[in-house]
Amino acid sequence: MKTVEKSLLKELYTHQNIHQNLSVSQLVEKILSRNEGSLTSTGAVCASTGTYTGRSPKDKFIVNDEVSKDFIDWGKVNQPIREEVFDLLYRKVIDYLNGKEEIYQFKGFAGADEKYRLPIQVISEYAWHNLFSRQLFIPPTEEELDNHQADFTVVSAPDFKADPAIDGTNSEAFILISFKKRIVLIGGTEYAGEIKKSIFSIMNYLLPQRNVLSMHCSANVGAEGDVALFFGLSGTGKTTLSADPYRRLIGDDEHGWSPNGVFNIEGGCYAKCINLSEEKEPQIFNAIRYGSVLENVILDSESRIPDYDDISLTENTRAAYPLENIDNIVIPSVAGHPNTIIFLTADASGTLPPISRLTKEQAMYHFLSGYTSKLAGTERGVTEPQATFSACFGSPFLPLAPSKYAEMLGEKIDMYESSVFLVNTGWTGGSYGKGNRMKLSYTRAMIHSALEGELNSVETVTDGIFGLEIPMHVPGVPDEVLIPKNTWDDKAAYQKAAESLALKFQKNFEKFTLASDKIKQAGPLYKG
Template sequence: MLNEYGIYDAEVFHNLLPSILYEHAILYEKNSNITDSGALSASSGAKTGRSPKDKRIVKHPESENDVNWGDVNIPLTEESFQINKQIALEYLKKQKRIYVYDVFAGWEKSCQLKVRVICSRPYHALFVSNMFIIPTKEELAQFGDPDCVIFNAGAESADENVSGVTSKTSICLNLERKELIILGSEYAGEMKKGIFTVMNYLMPKKNILSMHCSVNEGLKGDVTILLGLSGTGKTTLSADPNRKLIGDDEHCWHDEGIFNIEGGCYAKCDHLSAEKEPEIFDAIRFGSLLENVVLDPVTRIPDYNDLSITENTRASYNIEYIKSAKVPCVTSHANNIIFLTCDAFGVFPPVSLLTSEQAMYYFISGYTAKVSGTEVGVKEPTATFSACFGAPFMVFSPIKYAELLSQKLEKFPKIKTWLINTGWTGGGFGEGQRISLKHTRSIIDAIHDGSLKDETFKNFDVFNLKIPLQVKNVPSEILDPRNCWKNREEYDLSRRKIAKMFIDNFKKIQEGSHIAQAGPVID
């Protein structure tokens, strides 16, 4: 199976069942344990989050004009890519055991990508078996050549002498070869986001909108999309016992509806509890993977409040472990679109209703905060603009994805678009407090049952958003964030400061566009 890569001597394990991967992890890997609930606990080593500054895309004539080059999509030469690939292969050739997993990305058959992952750690193989779609025996027998290959040699350092490589870590993608090379990072999330990046390149070419979002479906068939960066609540808020989960992170919207790219969920589990997030808590059982979570050395009970390893503790599990999941993970077109923002300044209201023009503006802007732990070096929430609520994974210009969203909003004019702040209120980070998850859930419940759209709204100054005067089970005084600050003059200054950040950011993306008129206005 791996002879074409010069891997002859290693024992190759193909699509092993989780039970055998458990055995291998316990036998061959340090810091691997079985938790009291039956999940496998593993360590990703030094890197406990993604390394976006080390991500590279090969600059090739076929895709060069498609890629939005810059701080996110940094170019790499074909020569440097081949050197990195050779480093990865030399590492893999030396291993006694190699794990190969053939999987699918995308539940829609016409858009499905055949992915082969080659790695040396059973922990990574288990992650892949959870996060992607596992072929049936018949599908595996007919799998053939993959469309995309991941060479995960994360335990081997990159060579900083290679042109374009600037650290011991290198995550490089070749869009023409459909190959991803991972060096210098054993963080499993690099694999799933690598394939997401590939889908963000392939799908728009088919006029399909790829989105960094979660999706769920009501009992009456109504569909909600929740877009947001890691840490804004996509996974938590989509796991609703009263709604069917389509997926928690990566989706595509085509002419027939919406489909999940993945076969599993990758939930943050800092301060996880059965009371606050019962669906996720109960999903952590045999077959699930806990990443960088501290365990009690005697009882093997996870301590989700101990963030001494990282604040980016994670749980990976098959989507079927969520009782309300809908499998196959496909659904119809959206009724509600929710933009999730984690506002570290405490300026934005808990919920706002957007016009279609504002929907485009806030989608392109992608305002949120980078939450500690999700990326290397981020220690506390930092205000940022991440276009389409997923800039680190987008290949084209944000305008490309915005145009595809605009087509959907025009085709389905009854869609309601909302901006929900899951960040701070009563002040910024360090002064205010995080908006209550209970209140956010109540707001989303009101969106789903249709009551919120029928409430009375008032104008939110500067940003000119519509905010409700009341929401069932939510204190009315918190709906206008200005009321929650002790010093309202300081709030006004902070609001103007954020508004200017929006205006300056949009100038970089599309200065002079009519969409800019939907943004904030400073007198």
């Protein structure tokens, strides 16, 4: 880092009232005394994020300089910004924070494997953002704190608003990443998820340089030490299906796959709260207790009981809590190499098989595709299901070209002989509105068989449109459910819907020009 940058940060370090690594109790007291949030009936604190109730991807930029220019996959996701623009805005934010009565500093780590962990610090304007960081990342021991030297710094100033005409941003909000200066600058937005995902973006840049595949997935481990990864976009069942009473949770969202095995990048969970209930998701429900942070959840004015069904502020209500709040976890959050990899999709067309076994090339194809269906009501303007593709199941957080991550996945599948399955938790017997959602009991039975290795040598049949190998028998699942066409009354309608989806896969894959011919040929057989 340049001397001028160290000097600017030093101004914050010597701030008269900079609070470093306060305890949970101290932070809760600060949050309440500063009116940043309210105490709930469970002892969690609840804060509102104002205008921004989710990430703001159009306001995220990466500084284009001599360090980043030849490595970043520039485009709509990774928008470039000039170094001098970053420097001027950075100076303004530092001056702004130095004028505050109090600021907060969290020092900790990203990465549960000590060999690959990243020492980080978060300097925040809000006490509740500091508590959020403490619960989401890995706090240091007293000895580690004494010797802690941050390799990356997040500076968060939500109440500082940028002026796009002067500061070169798209709006008042900004998320700027400088890999050269190893600083993330966040302003204009109170949404704490920007802090979490900024660190994930950084790890997605740094870890591949150390032969570690960074992944947007959940992970668990069985009694025999067998490890499973679950990839999937929102609504596919990733959290539900990776929470298994017979398996221990490694983590629910972000992981690295190193030569040593799998490790959690985080030390906590950032769970969606919409329609949360103890009956449906007891682990998450009971984890939200003292020290946890709720975002945009409505509380009863008298009892302070959270109403998880109230989405008057946003459907993206969230809870942040440490992994220790969940029973049946792995401590530390590290395990061996994955035996089984599950790609989850919720296909609203009702034409993808409920489970299929993938070759390495097919795994890379579907990893790059990252397909699911976005359902009506999930976003403004979405009135019917839409096919959605997100490279590597997390394209908004990938600084490098998606093919880089896919190549690493293929190499590791080969090296560690991992089995890969595509599981459709979406519709069967017809498309959305006509068919039915796949029974959860069937999906659990299929995943159980996959994890137990029962599907590695079972007889399969090749789907004529998608080229997928479908097991002909799965214990606990009716045979007719396994072949999508057999569940449709109108076979012609099935054919039309399947062919339409196949063409969408192919159209989406045209952008992956760096993919090998073998990977390109691993997609749907139907060519239109």
